[in-house]
Amino acid sequence: MxxxxxxxxxxxxxxxxxxxxxxxxxxxxxxxxxxxxxxxxxxxxxxxxxxxxxxxxxxxxxxxxxxxxxxxxxxGHCHPRVVEALTRQASLLNTHTRYLHENILHYAEDILSTMPDEIDRIMFQCTGSEANDLAVRVAQTYTGGEGVIVTHEAYHGNSALTSKLSPALGTAQTLGLTMRMIPTPDTYRLTIDGKPAAECTAAEFGNWMAGEVRKAVADMNRHGIKFAALLADSIFSSDGVYPDPVGYLKPVIDTVHELGGVWIADEVQPGFTRTGDAFWGFGRQGIVPDLVTSGKPMANGLPTSLMAARHEVLEPFAGSIPYFNTFGGNPVCMAAAQAVLDVMRDExxxxxxxxxxxxxxxxxxxxxxxxxxxxxxxxxxxxxxxxxxxxxxxxxxxxxxxxxxxxxxxxxxxxxxxxxxxxxxxxxxxxxxxxxxxxxxxxxxxxxxxxxxx
Amino acid sequence: MxxxxxxxxxxxxxxxxxxxxxxxxxxxxxxxxxxxxxxxxxxxxxxxxxxxxxxxxxxxxxxxxxxxxxxxxxxGHCHPRVVEALTRQASLLNTHTRYLHENILHYAEDILSTMPDEIDRIMFQCTGSEANDLAVRVAQTYTGGEGVIVTHEAYHGNSALTSKLSPALGTAQTLGLTMRMIPTPDTYRLTIDGKPAAECTAAEFGNWMAGEVRKAVADMNRHGIKFAALLADSIFSSDGVYPDPVGYLKPVIDTVHELGGVWIADEVQPGFTRTGDAFWGFGRQGIVPDLVTSGKPMANGLPTSLMAARHEVLEPFAGSIPYFNTFGGNPVCMAAAQAVLDVMRDExxxxxxxxxxxxxxxxxxxxxxxxxxxxxxxxxxxxxxxxxxxxxxxxxxxxxxxxxxxxxxxxxxxxxxxxxxxxxxxxxxxxxxxxxxxxxxxxxxxxxxxxxxx
Incomplete structure (x- = not known):
């Protein structure tokens, strides 16, 4: 330490x-x-x-x-439209997804409209940890693999599973046996083939990172672990904020797919218009994830999160295992999330x-x-x-x-x-x-x- | 199936x-x-x-x-005092536990006052799944073991860890390698030493169940697994509702302790005055858990949950591993939880x-x-x-x-x-x-x- x-x-x-x-x-x-x-x-x-x-x-x-x-x-703190929306819905009804309710359907459609067409399914949880926890299980079921790659200082949640994928928690937290870390894409300090990373093109920097993914998967395979997913946010928030050069994640994600894995885009940090260039961090990078997770900025403080997916990636898990999240997608959380989305557009x-x-x-x-x-x-x-x-x-x-x-x-x-x-x-x-x-x-x-x- | x-x-x-x-x-x-x-x-x-x-x-x-x-x-749905409390707080401030706020401290003290003195620490999450997920990790760190016992039809959550402790999810959900199941304490159908369970005393029925715990731990040990915890709710909700005879869990918990494990009382179902005899399900049974979890009834629908603990059980985990739950214990959720507790007393x-x-x-x-x-x-x-x-x-x-x-x-x-x-x-x-x-x-x-x- x-x-x-x-x-x-x-x-x-x-x-x-x-x-x-x-x-x-x-x-x-x-x-x-x-x-x-x-x-x-x-x-x-x-x-x-x-x-x-x-x-x-x-x-x-x-x-x-x-x-x-x-x-x-x-x-913004205590945005009046969000407060009003949650108050109105909390006064009317707050149940769960085993009854029909419009809020979840309206919001699902609306938020998916901000994503690429390939992302056509969405499920709701209460925290980013829950979203990542579920996304990893979905990825593992889809690929039949266990191996997950994260960056060296990543933080992806506080559940048993996501803690083991969060080296940023420090050395007292043991990491998963089937996970591997790749270096932080540190454009400030790294030198790629003798050239400072800051001077590299997106392709050069991306190819270096793709090579790190290849090495990690090769090591997994050597240990009998099948590769399932790269779990990463496109701004590498916990690693230290590395958003550029725009486009460098393209070769990385191509490699993930070539090696049979999926990309879980953890949008807890860069999503919801944060980067200014696109609604989602992956949009700024011009790439389409297989699974998308988000939480924090989604409902202005009400515990609400999402996991969106390509339907074919979701199907093997969701078609066989029931998933019920008592509070996830409830009418009050959905009303707050909808108000946030409306405000994001209107303001x-x-x-x-x-x-x-x-x-x-x-x-x-x-x-x-x-x-x-x-x-x-x-x-x-x-x-x-x-x-x-x-x-x-x-x-x-x-x-x-x-x-x-x-x-x-x-x-x-x-x-x-x-x-x-x-x-x-x-x-x-x-x-x-x-x-x-x-x-x-x-x-x-x-x-x-x-x-x-x- | x-x-x-x-x-x-x-x-x-x-x-x-x-x-x-x-x-x-x-x-x-x-x-x-x-x-x-x-x-x-x-x-x-x-x-x-x-x-x-x-x-x-x-x-x-x-x-x-x-x-x-x-x-x-x-x-009750949309209780006006809960709606008012959450509206008032949502209009004022909603942040997290990295800043000081009275709400979490007041509620922590108030809800712990409903528990035995031994339970003197509390942490907040957003869902019952998160509470159980954390409690299992705390129990495993405290005991140094991995083995968890649940009943045959238990449901304890939707996270990767708790799903593997939830046989009620059906056979498509794989169970953990280090978990064991004991039979449902079925007072309607079981026969204990030739006597219908319904006619057994609490001691007789409890001793039978304690024997099942012993068998499960023996099997764990045979496989090199150290026993960590019994995770059970005292009304066995998902198994089919088995609250009686009052006191039958006493020999079970004594045995858990004798074998070096802890009892995680999953109070998502029986807690918060549900059983009519005590505030908590374990109170009705006259036993003191090592860890207590709850969620659903806590804030009348706002995503809020808790994990309470004996300080000596919590310490090995919490003293070494940081735990931050962005939404857990936030001022709005705490205000709603406080209103629920106030209503429970006043009404x-x-x-x-x-x-x-x-x-x-x-x-x-x-x-x-x-x-x-x-x-x-x-x-x-x-x-x-x-x-x-x-x-x-x-x-x-x-x-x-x-x-x-x-x-x-x-x-x-x-x-x-x-x-x-x-x-x-x-x-x-x-x-x-x-x-x-x-x-x-x-x-x-x-x-x-x-x-x-x-």
Whole structure:
């Protein structure tokens, strides 16, 4: 563990920090003992939030924060149309999928209309973990294989199955015997055939990654494991945000298919207009998955997720094994999800992510010359990764990243970190983030870097 | 499959039944093709519900139904206090457990106050499947074993792990290599040492079941598997409802502990005052679990679940592996759960379950003489199992049970079946079921039996 930190053990409060807290915050952190030690609070000085609206949050003292982290409140905290939709449906009826109800059918049709025609079936769960858990089982049944490939710092869920496919959970979590990891597609640090990855074409970088898939499958086969699926999100969120060069996943997915596997596109992070270029992350990459999963941004905080599929991929599992998810696809969750989708269209969150995301990325990148601790700024739409390094090197500087995080928090700006070394600022605000929010962030970020002398 | 049916493939609509439906219902069933073949609708003539209140439901034509099935709407469909609580919180803030929030702490303390002192930690998820999935991992980490015991017709969830512990899903679902099944504690049909189980004392029946646990663990050990847990609900819902004799689980749990395992009390079915005798099913049995899971009745339909634990059992897992459930324990779900708990106290759902449940059970049992197709009526509180058999025998009559179910549905009374042979009517209404609801049911049930000549 000494040589490696993960998103899970970096930005977090630990009980020994309690002495530095104000009495009220300390009391709340102490009361959390009842939740056991697995829960992690963000920040050395945890935030006690009580109100949210748009991309802003307020703590118990009335202090306003800028939210540059939360993708669950995708259309903005407490969006009135979502609240109204869920209230209306919760007042009328909330049952399950063993009775007929229009909400699930309307939403199924509507959300599938955002996907390629090949993706023509959809099932609903409550969490992204449940969606990925189911998708892996569907892929395994379809292919008759067990082997799943993920990237080196992937996080795909908290169920028994998906935890074993989530190296980002740290070394205490054992990985599956039939899973294999391929390297993070690190366009900042990798060198491909002597050429910096950042200078590679999509085909060059994609062919390198496809080769890694081939090696992983060859190793599986050597151990008697049949390849089933590549499980990956197209922005490699937990690995550290690697969306470019656009198109690099095409040779990778072609190879997955050639080797008899399927691609499960984990759209928990890049989906729902986040990247600004397309409704789905895979759309931005111009590729069609076999299975699609999503959750977090889908219903603005109501526990709702989906697994969509090509019908021929779904059939072997769904035709033989009953699947009932008591709360999945219930009329209230579907009403909230529908309201989110309606808002995404009516408020053009995709256009906003593209426009504001570009301004945001350019503004952060504009600090690189004056602040050599910023080694790389990359991203798509409102998903930006900002590498904090030791100046003049590409060496990750987790300590500086955490100091920045904490100082930003003290300046009432909330974000977090990701990547293998926990040194990459993950800038992923609600999709309604505005240009004045960018100004607010830049003001606080500049002040933070000055305070820290970085 | 021919010799065995499960709850999953009995009460369900199949596409070949579509021709008999009215055009509107047929259209809705056809539109469900988009959901794939794993979803199952109840009834040959599926019900299209649009409104619910208390223990009553209404379809799209305005026809009122009596709900004798749904335990999710535990305090009654669309209880105004729950709707109000979730609306209020959804309008204010909905985030996650990485920020401080009072709701989760208040609810954690309040719900733990309903449990024995030994159970002093709690974590929140979104579904019962997630709670059981986590509980099994916690038990395995604590014991260092892999082996899990369930009953022969158990259903514990839809995740990869819990599906492999759910024989009720049918034979297409493979079971785990390290799990073992023990027989259903069938007090109606079993004979223990030559004595009908129904005549056994709690100690006699419990010792028989403890012996089955011993045999299962011995078989595990023979295969090099270390015993970790018995995963069972104390009413054996999916097996067919076997709550009595009170106390029979004591020797079973003692044996589990003696053999180094833990008991995971799956309270998705018997918990939250359902049995009328105690808040939790294990409370009715006078035993203290090591881990407690629940979900369905907890937040009246909002996806919310819990896993509670003795701190020493939780520690090895939670102290080493981070667990974050994005939606689990969020302020909105906690507000809804708190409202449910408040209503349960204020409206005394436990007292209602006891009082009305007794009247209900007695009324159904009162039909046995005149209707020999009713072989046994058993239950606790508002959880009643009614065996439909071939008259004069104990032979399960699934066809008659399904005919009853469908005729009840035509009489606007909704319920379903459970048990290995799908012949046991599962009478499990919202906890606000009233004596006049019992009258309504009895009227429809009597009419149904007359119609069918049973």
């Amino acid at each position: 000494a040589t490696r930190s993960t998103i899970m053990d970096t930005n977090s409060f630990r009980p020994e920090m309690a002495a530095a807290l104000d009495p009220e915050t300390r009391k709340l952190t102490e009361e959390r003992e009842v939740l056991g030690p697995a829960y992690r609070l963000f920040y050395r000085n945890p935030v006690h939030l009580v109100k949210g609206r748009g991309s802003h949050l307020w703590d118990a003292d009335g202090v306003e924060y800028l939210d540059v982290y939360n993708n669950v409140a995708s259309v 053009d969150t995709m256009g906003n992510a593209k426009r504001v995301g570009a301004v945001f990325k350019q503004a952060v990148a504009g600090l690189m010359d004056a602040h050599p601790c910023i080694g790389d700024v990359r991203g798509a739409g409102l998903y930006i990764g900002c590498e904090i390094v030791k100046p003049g090197t590409k060496e990750p500087d987790q300590k500086a990243a955490l100091d920045i995080l904490e100082t930003l928090r003290d300046n009432h700006i909330l974000t977090s970190v990701c990547g293998r070394f926990g040194n990459i600022l993950k800038l992923r605000p609600p999709l309604v983030f505005s240009e004045s929010d960018v100004d607010w962030f830049m003001d606080g970020f500049t002040k933070t870097l000055a305070t820290l002398g970085l | 021919a010799t065995r049916s499960t709850i999953m493939d009995t009460n369900s609509f199949r596409p070949e039944m579509a021709a008999a439906l009215d055009p509107e219902t047929r259209k809705l069933t056809e539109e469900r093709e988009v959901l794939g073949p794993a979803y199952r609708l109840f009834y040959r003539n599926p019900v299209h519900l649009v409104k619910g209140r208390g223990s009553h439901l209404w379809d799209a034509d305005g026809v009122e139904y009596l709900d004798v099935y749904n335990n999710v709407a535990s305090v 005394d759902t436990m007292g209602n379950a006891k009082r009305v449940g007794a009247v209900f059970k007695q009324a159904v049992a009162g039909l046995m003489d005149a209707h020999p197709c009713i072989g046994d009526v058993r239950g606790a509180g508002l959880y009643i199992g009614c065996e439909i058999v071939k008259p004069g025998t104990k032979e399960p009559d699934q066809k008659a049970a399904l005919d009853i179910l469908e005729t009840l549905r035509d009489n606007h009374i909704l319920t379903s079946v459970c048990g290995r042979f799908g012949n046991i009517l599962k009478l499990r209404p919202p906890l606000v079921f009233s004596e006049s609801d019992v009258d309504w049911f009895m009227d429809g049930f009597t009419k149904t039996l007359a119609t069918l000549g049973l």
